[in-house]
Each structure stands twice: as C-alpha cells, then as structure tokens.
Amino acid sequence: MTRTAFVFPGQGSQRVGMGRHLVERWPDLVDRYYRPADDLLGLPLSRLCWEGPEACLQDTPVTQPAVFLTSVVTLDVLGRHGVRPDVVAGHSLGEYAALVCAGALDWQDALALVRLRGELMATVNDRAPGSMAAVIGLAPSTLEGICADIAAATGLAVDVANDNDPAQLVVSGRTEAVTEVMRQARLAGALRVVDLNVPVSFHSALMDGIAADFAEALDETAFRAPSVPVLSAATAGPVTTAAEAAAVLRRQLTGRVRWTGTVRNLTAAGVDRFVEVGPGRVLGGLCRRIAPEARVRTTDDARRLDQALGAVTAAVV
Incomplete structure (x- = not known):
C-alpha cells in the first residue's frame, strides 16, 4: 500500500x-x-x-x-x-x-x-558576520572534526548546519571560520566545496x-x-x-x-x-x-x- x-x-x-x-x-x-x-x-x-x-x-x-x-x-x-x-x-x-x-x-x-x-x-x-558553504563528498564525521578543530583554534563559531543528503553537507558560522573549513575540506578530499550566496548563517550558534x-x-x-x-x-x-x-x-x-x-x-x-x-x-x-x-x-x-x-x-x- x-x-x-x-x-x-x-x-x-x-x-x-x-x-x-x-x-x-x-x-x-x-x-x-x-x-x-x-x-x-x-x-x-x-x-x-x-x-x-x-x-x-x-x-x-x-x-x-x-x-x-x-x-x-x-x-x-x-x-x-x-x-x-x-x-x-x-x-x-x-x-x-x-x-x-x-x-x-x-x-x-x-x-x-x-x-x-x-x-x-x-x-x-550586523553583530557577527557569517556565511555558509556546501561541502560535497566528505563523511559527516570528517567535516564535524574539521569544524570542531577550527572552532577550538579560533574561538569562532562554525558547525555542520545541514545534513541534506548522503553526499551533501552545509557548514555555517563566522565568515573567517567557514572560509577555513572550506580550505581544509578541500585538502581532506571533498569532491566540491561551494560558497553559498546566503545573507544569514542559518542553523548556527x-x-x-x-x-x-x-x-x-x-x-x-x-x-x-x-x-x-x-x-x-x-x-x-x-x-x-x-x-x-x-x-x-x-x-x-x-x-x-x-x-x-x-x-x-x-x-x-x-x-x-x-x-x-x-x-x-x-x-x-x-x-x-x-x-x-x-x-x-x-x-x-x-x-x-x-x-x-x-x-x-x-x-x-
């Protein structure tokens, strides 16, 4: 049925x-x-x-x-x-x-x-400039680890915001931290990393x-x-x-x-x-x-x- x-x-x-x-x-x-x-x-x-x-x-x-x-x-x-x-x-x-x-x-x-x-x-x-990026082809645990390391090292909020499908994740947070996540995600083997043109760092701290x-x-x-x-x-x-x-x-x-x-x-x-x-x-x-x-x-x-x-x-x- x-x-x-x-x-x-x-x-x-x-x-x-x-x-x-x-x-x-x-x-x-x-x-x-x-x-x-x-x-x-x-x-x-x-x-x-x-x-x-x-x-x-x-x-x-x-x-x-x-x-x-x-x-x-x-x-x-x-x-x-x-x-x-x-x-x-x-x-x-x-x-x-x-x-x-x-x-x-x-x-x-x-x-x-x-x-x-x-x-x-x-x-x-206006208070805390943020951005978002899509990461294609990394395991959630790998991207979570990258976000946690960057947040700890910089004191800036960044985390996985969307688990959209088995291959597509989205990170969100302070712009500088998201930029560094994008760089490290590429080094970790992500198939594609895309800076999203969105006005707000949705689903973040x-x-x-x-x-x-x-x-x-x-x-x-x-x-x-x-x-x-x-x-x-x-x-x-x-x-x-x-x-x-x-x-x-x-x-x-x-x-x-x-x-x-x-x-x-x-x-x-x-x-x-x-x-x-x-x-x-x-x-x-x-x-x-x-x-x-x-x-x-x-x-x-x-x-x-x-x-x-x-x-x-x-x-x-």
Missing part, C-alpha cells in the same frame, strides 16, 4: 512568479490567503511573490513568509483534490508549513512567526542571540497536538504533542537540519512517495538521492502540479 509524505521546502526555493500558476486557476485563493497575508504583514507579499523584484524576494524577512505562503496555498489546492498525506515533514523553514498541514498551528499564526523569524535572523549578521526573543513569540502562540503524523528535521523524529511542536521550532533555530535521517526514517515507516508542496524542486531532488526507490512529485508549476495530482489521485482511486 502506498504511503505518501508531504515535504515542505525552506529558504532557497524562492523564485519570482511563485504561486502565480495557482491563483490563475483558482482566483479565490487571492481572497482566502494572499490579501489576508498582505494585511497581516503590512507588506505587498503577494505582488513580491508574483512579480518581484528578485532583490526584494531574496531579503530574508520577505523570503521566509513568501516561501511559507506559497506552500500553504499549494497545500490548499492539493486538499481540494482530495489529496492528503500520511505523514509530513519540512526542511528548516518548511517545518512551519508541515505543522500547519498537520493541524498543529494556524496558518496566520505561522505566517507571523515566520516573518519574525526572518526579521530576527536578518539582524544577526550565531543564532543564539535571537533565541530568547523568538522563544517568547513561540510561547505566545497557540499550538495543538498534530492530527497528522509529523517528523521533525530538527531531530529526525516524531512530533506528537503541542509542546513538542513548539520545541522543535525553537531547537531548529540554532540546530542542524537532519534531512537525510528524516527521509530515511520516513521510508523505514513505509513511505514510498514524496510530494514536495510549494516552490522549487530542491527538496524533491534531495529525496530522490536519499531514497532512490521512492516516487517523487513536485508542484512548482502548472505542469508539475497536474502531474502530481494525476499520479496521487489515480493511486487513491
């Missing part, structure tokens, strides 16, 4: 025009989601999603609510066609949409949290400075126990209570994204189909590499959305 996981993307999946294919076919989505989102944030988020400019869409306080909102609207469309997940998970920012899908969080509450998260993250580089402010916002938000099974990429384990839902959002601010372990645990639980719900196709690619035997569908444009709907609804029937 087929078991379907909805997986929700994070920052990096944004593009100008995202979500436009949805409102062109279902115009009521504008009044249902986009106008309320614009009003809630005091920001022309809908126009930025559909028209850009790209420079604004790349700004973290805009990027995060834009990606989140596109995922929630896509989720609505899937629901209209009777497509429901057996389990959900999200990559970093995507955990907010996963919790909305699971009924643990109202979408407007999640949108406000995501906007605050982006705003707080954007302030970190540098985020400690905003953790208290964000925890306060989480404490003021209403969470519920999930009504659909959830696996958190912060732990690669299940989220079963309202308290756990809030806790993983707090933990992931500074903690590692354990996507490889999350997908492996999903497949171990019988998931054999992944539907990436939202903009981009990055997460679908990671799922294919981690679980090559699974079927993967994306929803980034009209053609792919139709293919996903056709494949999933045919299987249900």
